[in-house]
Amino acid sequence: MRKITNIKVPQPEKSEDEKNLFSLVLDEHGIILSIDKTCKKESSYDEDWHGDWLSPRAIDLQMNGGLGISFTDLNFNKIPKLLTLLDQLWLDGVEGICPTFVSCSLDQFQLGMEVLKETKKYTSTNRCRLLGAHMEGPFLCETYSGAHDTGSICRPSISALNERIKGFEDDIALMTLAPELKGSLDVISRLRELNIVVSLGHSSADFDSAIKAFNNGVSMITHTFNAMKGLHHRAIGPIGAAARRDDIFLGLIGDGVHVHSDMIRLLKILAPKQIVLVSDAISAYGLGDGSFNWDKRLITVENGLCRLPNETIAGSTLPLLDACKKIANWINDPSAAIWMATLAPRMVLSQNKMTVKSFFIGKNIKSLLRWKMNSCNHQLSWQLAA
CATH class of the missing domain: 2.30.40 (Urease, subunit C; domain 1)
Structure with missing residues (x-):
């Protein structure tokens, strides 16, 4: 003993x-x-x-890829590189990730999910685990599409959802959608029946539509402040709606670029128990600065920040626990910063059922x-x- x-x-x-x-x-x-x-x-x-x-080690609810691979573009030949990425994440202090699929074709998504199923057979003690996938799309608002391919965005419907996730219902942990779109409430209801966490993101939702979404089962906001209406003193939007209650988690990219460090400090005051750190890391994670292919587009990485040719921010390459250390200084609360990266994401996935x-x-x-x-x-x- x-x-x-x-x-x-x-x-x-x-x-x-x-x-x-x-x-x-x-x-x-x-x-x-x-x-x-x-x-x-x-x-x-x-x-x-x-x-x-x-x-515990960190859990990353929003990771799009790394070491040159994107979960949206997976095939079986990429399994060895994916295992290398999982080994690297373990060394970076990450226990598990929700592999994130941005808006893509049906075939791309289903092939990627099959590859993830096969990769899970190679689980080992000192390797980051593949948790349920995060579907970031395709039921998004085109006006707030960000770096998503607008050609892959579609209207929400039960039939479109069932077609996409058929056979993978138990392999999905989280879905980001725009709840203000017609048909979204039916999709939210179906996702909750499947015990899948639903998050508001890439959305034009205002305060009222956000409240309606929260009352109907949405329990999180994806990369808070990005690709949505912001806080305004006359229109507090979905972030203000979430901060009025303590049961909505706020996913946050903590690199200080997606959201200014002073705004992160203010958000901590506004919603002290609700912030969950995510990396939003893309395929360039672990490769350093340079130019890289991302689907059919070119991404430039400079000082860890990823941008498309039109200057749109497209994710990050900052390791999650590096962001945690930055936030500890910005909010002057190391305990809370550790909570955001390690315990809060577990609360999201357990739907607040863990102690x-x-x-x-x-x-x-x-x-x-x-x-x-x-x-x-x-x-x-x-x-x-x-």
């Missing part, structure tokens, strides 16, 4: 240090048997973490992360917990 004391667990809001200290009991194999709050800082001969944070203890009990500490805040340069860093 082994005991570790004076551990912090990430929280979405600041708390007094002494109220957020935990002790772990582990068996001889490093499996966590219990995690309990301590009333005050413990002094003992056990292992003392001195207030460092313990967290903090359930994230740790039964896990091997070797699979978890230890976070430190450097008291000299005030920089957050992570390492393996054991």
Whole structure:
């Protein structure tokens, strides 16, 4: 038996240090048997973490590809490169991803899903897991299509949905759509029957239509502020509608370019428990700066920012935990930043049915992360917990 004391667990809001200290009991194999709050800082001969944070690895709900491959353009020949990407993500501190399909043809989507099914057969202990897919489209608003191919966007309908996901109903975790479009509410209802999380995105929804969507099963906003109506003092839009309640998660690209760092700070004040970090990484993830093919278009990456030839922002290449460290400084709350990248996405996928203890009990500490805040340069860093 082994005991570790004076551990912090990430929280979405600041708390007094002494109220957020935990002790772990582990068996001889490093499996966590219990995690309990301590009333005050413990002094003992056990292992003392001195207030460092313990967290699971990150979960990325929106990742489009990496190392030159895009999930939208998968084929069976790309499985070895996909496995290399998953190995790299594990080293980058990511436990699982929702492979994200932007708007594409029916054939492209279904082939990609078949490739993912085959790739899951190669799951291993030290490899990032493929979770349920994220369908970012095709039921989107053309006015807010962003980098999506408008030729692949279509009107929402039950028949179009069923045709696309037939045979893959259990392999999809999340779908982004524009809920204001005619037919969307029926699609939302069907997705909720299938236990698929529904997110508002690439949408012209105003405050009222957003509220209606939330009341009908939409529980998240995709890359908040991007490809939607923004916050305005006379028209607060879908973001303001979400912030009025605490059951809507706000996906956020934390590179400081998609959303200004000061706006991220304001969003944290507005919706302190709702932010979920996503990378929105594209096929250029892990390749550095340069020019790369993306479907039939050219993407230029400069300082990690991806743009189409018309200057439209098209995703990012910043690793998710690098964004987490940036946000920790911007909001001056490292605990909340860790929560956004590691625990909040698990709450999304579990649809708020998990407890903090359930994230740790039964896990091997070797699979978890230890976070430190450097008291000299005030920089957050992570390492393996054991």
